[in-house]
Amino acid sequence: MDSQLNTLARSVSNASNLEDLTRSLLRLVQRISGLESIYLTVVDKEAQIQRVLYAENAADLTIAEGLSVPWKDTLCRRALQEGRFATDDVPGCWGDSMAARQLNLQSYVVVPVLNEDHSLFGTLCGASTIKTEVSEEVVELLHLCAELISHQLERERQADLAESRASYAEARLSQLQMITEVSRICLAAKRLPDAIIQITDILSKDLAWSHITPVLVAGTELELLRANGDHEEALRLVKQMLSSDEKQIQLIIENQLEPLIWGDADTEAQKMIVVITSDEGVEAALVVQLDTQKLPCTDSMKLLNGTANALSLLAARLADHEQLEAANQVLEHRSMHDVLTGLPNRRYLIEALEDKLVQAESLGTLIYTAFIDLDGFKKLNDEHGHDVGDEFLRAFAARISRVMRGHDLIARYGGDEFVFVGEGSADGDPDKTGKQIVERIRKACTGRYELPSTELDYAGPSIGIIHWQAGDVMDADIVLARADTAMYADKQARRKPTN
Incomplete structure (x- = not known):
């Protein structure tokens, strides 16, 4: 025994x-x-x-x-x-x-x-x-x-239970790492398509689905962000989503707790659509092809939900940033341009002239600066009113803008004063070139003006022009002051009676 x-x-x-x-x-x-x-x-x-x-x-x-x-x-x-x-x-x-x-x-x-x-x-x-x-x-x-x-x-x-728990813990850790990486990408992203492509690669590591096809919604157009997966089916599903009941789509956009997974009765068992939204509407979607052998577990669904939330927040942030950038550009344009004529204003003029002087110093070229004063503008205002005066200023700005060439700049300096800045070669006679510029401007601005509320004849402005060359004082205010002095000389000459 x-x-x-x-x-x-x-x-x-x-x-x-x-x-x-x-x-x-x-x-x-x-x-x-x-x-x-x-x-x-x-x-x-x-x-x-x-x-x-x-x-x-x-x-x-x-x-x-x-x-x-x-x-x-x-x-x-x-x-x-x-x-x-x-x-x-x-x-x-x-x-x-x-x-x-x-x-x-x-x-x-x-x-x-x-x-x-x-x-x-x-x-x-x-x-x-x-x-x-x-x-x-x-x-x-x-x-x-x-x-x-x-x-x-x-x-x-x-032992099987311990192995199962270990596998679950490993999968859970992997999913936590995935959602951490998704969050990191969304925080650093500058463009929604780039973020979606990177995140699609990350999500593809989860075994609950066989592949994911990202689709970008741009207006009414649909753009496949990656050439893989069942594209035709992905497009069909996303189009179906976009053509669904508007109230249901709006519910997805507004529901902050579950803005996420979309599936209809016919396709839910095989495919899901992760909806990515901003306040403007649906921005993109991920068409998820599920593994036919198993349904996604709760953690996989949480991963999709977390991804949709992160991408939706990114889409909203980028949309807000785009609107802010557009508003800033409008403000920047308004701060640098005259509201009435649309021409660059004094601030723009000073900065542009400083840049042109620096460039001309290194290239050895000339800078022509003409100060333009609208003779008789006060009388025009008094006789016809400020509305007509504004119409005349806009018409004057349009005429002088039409004769600008290449890198020429025309700006409204203030009131009835305008400034021309042009570039020229150091070769030739700068005085002769200056006279040609003055004649071109005066010819364009003199004559009959057909305004919206009246018609009038204008005898032309006083124009003083100087040329700046390398070695001169590189100060925009000094250059403008010299052009202003030249303008007053022209004004005095125009007032003298001709014999």
């Missing part, structure tokens, strides 16, 4: 899994009991099936592994119900059993194998076609083996 116990101890200590343990125990029981077949079964109570899991056969009796029979017709079930664990007279006990007659069974023994919660896992059985006495010691040995198998089942269940 000590030898048998040692064998049993070695079987338990050396077994790495249920099969190794069970096969060792079956061989041991068979050697001790003298029965031809010893086998372990598993019982599926829901399906009412008993299946042979592992078997040890000898002599002529063979119980095949994998054999399945209806549970209600088995000797195991009848023996357990009767509390008859062993017999050497099967025909006398269960003579009506078709299986027992076919196998010509004479001796039989069975003990239950229980789960940790005492539910039935299966049975540990022995059978023989030869009349064999089954002692109480053999029955006790079978009970002991059944307990060992039960403990192994529980160990493996715990």
Whole structure:
């Protein structure tokens, strides 16, 4: 007996899994009991099936592994119900059993194998076609083996549970890392399409879906951001989304808790659409092709929800930034341009002239600056009113703008004063070039003006022009002051009567 116990101890200590343990125990029981077949079964109570899991056969009796029979017709079930664990007279006990007659069974023994919660896992059985006495010691040995198998089942269940928890924890950590990376990308992103492409690559690592197709919504146009996946289906679904009930779309946009997953009854099981919105409407969508073998778990859905929230916040931020940039550009333009004429104002003029002087200094070119004063403008205002005066200023600005060339600049300096700035080559006669500029401006601005409210003739402005060359004082205010002085000289000359 000590030898048998040692064998049993070695079987338990050396077994790495249920099969190794069970096969060792079956061989041991068979050697001790003298029965031809010893086998372990598993019982599926829901399906009412008993299946042979592992078997040890000898002599002529063979119980095949994998054999399945209806549970209600088995000797195991009848023996357990009767509390008859062993017999050497099967025909006398269960003579009506078709299986027992076919196998010509004479001796039989069975003990239950229980789960940790005492539910039935299966049975540990022995059978023989030869009349064999089954002692109480053999029955006790079978009970002991059944307990060992039960403990192994529980160990493996715990190991599977631990592995499952570890896999879940790893997947959860991976998803947390994904949503962290999604948040980082959204915080740093300057463009929504770039962020969506990067995030699509990250989400593709999740095993709950086979692939994700990103689609950008630009007005009424749909742009595929990546050439993969079922593009035709992606487009169809997104178009279907966009053509759905406007109230439902608006609900998605306004619902801050769940702005997220869209699916209709026909396609929800295969595909989902992650809707990305801003206050302006739907900005983009991710068409998610689900893994057909499994539905996404709660954490995968949370990952999609978190992604949709992050991208929607990014879309809203970029939309706000775009509006702010546009407003800033309007403000910047207004701060640098005259409201009435639309021409650059004094501030713009000073900055532009400073830049032109620096550039001309390095290139050795000339800068021509003409100061223009609208003679008779006060009288025009007094006689016709300020509205007509404003009409005249706008018409004057339009005329002089039409004769500007290349990099010429015309600005409203203030009131009825304008300034021209042009560039010229150091070759040639600068005085002659200056006169040509003055003549061009005066010709464009002199003559009849057909204004919205009246018509009038204008004799032209006073114009003083100077040229600046490398080596002169690089100060815009000084250059303008000199041009202003030249303008007053021209004004005085125009007032002198001609002989």
